[in-house]
Amino acid sequence: MRSPHTPWCLLLPWLVLIVAGTSTTLAEPRPAPRQTENVLLVTVDGLRWQEFFGGCDESLLSKEAGGVRDVPALRRRFFRNTAEERRETLFPFLWKTVAAQGQIFGDPTVGSSVRVTNGLFFSYPGYSEILCGFADPRIDSNDKKNNPNVTVLEWLNQKPNFTGQVAAWTSWDVFPWIINTERSGIPVDAGWSAVRPQVPASRRALLQTLADETPHLWENVRYDAFTIQAVFDFLEQQQPRVLFVSLGETDDFAHEGRYDLYLDAALRNDRMIERLWTHLQSLPQYAGKTSLVITTDHGRGDDRVSWKSHGKDLSQARFIWAGVMGPDTPPLGLREQLEATQSQIAATVAQLLGEDYHAAVPQAATPLPGVLRGSQGPAER
Numbered sequence: 001m002r003s004p005h006t007p008w009c010l011l012l013p014w015l016v017l018i019v020a021g022t023s024t025t026l027a028e029p030r031p032a033p034r035q036t037e038n039v040l041l042v043t044v045d046g047l048r049w050q051e052f053f054g055g056c057d058e059s060l061l062s063k064e065a066g067g068v069r070d071v072p073a074l075r076r077r078f079f080r081n082t083a084e085e086r087r088e089t090l091f092p093f094l095w096k097t098v099a100a101q102g103q104i105f106g107d108p109t110v111g112s113s114v115r116v117t118n119g120l121f122f123s124y125p126g127y128s129e130i131l132c133g134f135a136d137p138r139i140d141s142n143d144k145k146n147n148p149n150v151t152v153l154e155w156l157n158q159k160p161n162f163t164g165q166v167a168a169w170t171s172w173d174v175f176p177w178i179i180n181t182e183r184s185g186i187p188v189d190a191g192w193s194a195v196r197p198q199v200p201a202s203r204r205a206l207l208q209t210l211a212d213e214t215p216h217l218w219e220n221v222r223y224d225a226f227t228i229q230a231v232f233d234f235l236e237q238q239q240p241r242v243l244f245v246s247l248g249e250t251d252d253f254a255h256e257g258r259y260d261l262y263l264d265a266a267l268r269n270d271r272m273i274e275r276l277w278t279h280l281q282s283l284p285q286y287a288g289k290t291s292l293v294i295t296t297d298h299g300r301g302d303d304r305v306s307w308k309s310h311g312k313d314l315s316q317a318r319f320i321w322a323g324v325m326g327p328d329t330p331p332l333g334l335r336e337q338l339e340a341t342q343s344q345i346a347a348t349v350a351q352l353l354g355e356d357y358h359a360a361v362p363q364a365a366t367p368l369p370g371v372l373r374g375s376q377g378p379a380e381r
């Protein structure tokens with residue numbers, strides 16, 4: 001015989017569940033689950049915050065201060081009347097996409113800074129601080145010596161979910177020592193090294209010929225075009241969860257006092273990063289579940305002479321910049337009134353991947369505050 005109505009004893013458990021679920025949601029909104037499964041970490045060597053936030057610096061638009069060959073042409077290409085226009089002209093992707101959809105740290109005009117804590121303000125100490133999350137006074141030269149510290153890349157690579165899922169491509173040839181490939185086992189494609197065997201043979205021959213027959217302005221830094229091509233080639237074969245790409249030309253053109261070539265390199269880097277990001281979004285492994293973290297190893301001097309250099313005697317070189325964008329990062333844009341440090345990058349990369357690097361390595365700084373949706377950093381309390 002058919003029952004005329006559903007008995008209460010069957011409905012009650014459902015009602016209890018619905019009411020309980022509703023009250024939890026009202027009391028404490030639960031953040032959406034973390035989406036990031038991959039991180040792309042990019043560095044642009046010695047790129048000043050002055051250009052990152054202000055674009056082309058008019059005081060260096062000359063033959064005397066900036067070694068500029070064609071001043072009117074450079075002015076036409078990069079100079080605009082406001083800082084916002086100038087920076088969007090120099091870094092269209094970083095400002096129109098990363099700043100619009102993510103967060104940018106270090107702009108002094110809104111009371112923010114990102115500070116290098118190692119006190120030396122040159123490359124190896126800077127990259128070690130970025131990758132390890134702390135400054136180590138033993139890292140005091142750019143010599144090819146193995147890093148005694150474990151980078152966040154190596155720390156991740158030791159975890160079962162990340163083993164064999166970490167790789168690096170760098171224009172500067174010292175990175176195999178900074179990342180300590182010998183110990184970490186992380187593949188690092190660095191400098192003018194031989195084109196790798198995983199590149200399809202037909203293209204490998206061409207790339208090797210180009211690398212051999214292109215003039216090398218610097219023996220220890222390959223051109224960024226070769227570095228970025230190596231990333232694309234690698235991605236055809238393997239798709240690691242943690243990609244570290246370190247571009248290098250900006251620093252070298254600045255050392256040579258060529259402001260025109262420095263700006264050109266900066267614009268090319270912006271395009272390369274955009275091209276790589278767009279490519280990643282076309283691959284199922286990365287689309288919608290990859291975060292981008294970008295920063296630099298050191299700043300530079302702040303006047304018409306010292307812009308070319310950096311180091312412990314140039315205290316202005318302590319100030320840098322950083323950016324983060326991805327599915328878990330609230331689009332807060334330019335972060336205001338916030339002091340951050342270079343050492344926070346390592347834990348930020350790990351946090352985006354759901355790992356607590358600071359807890360495991362207390363010496364390392366905490367993640368950048370507010371980068372992960374639902375997480376509150378110290379500066380936001």
Ligand SMILES: [Zn+2]
Nearest residue numbers: 046251255310
């Ligand atoms: Zn340098």
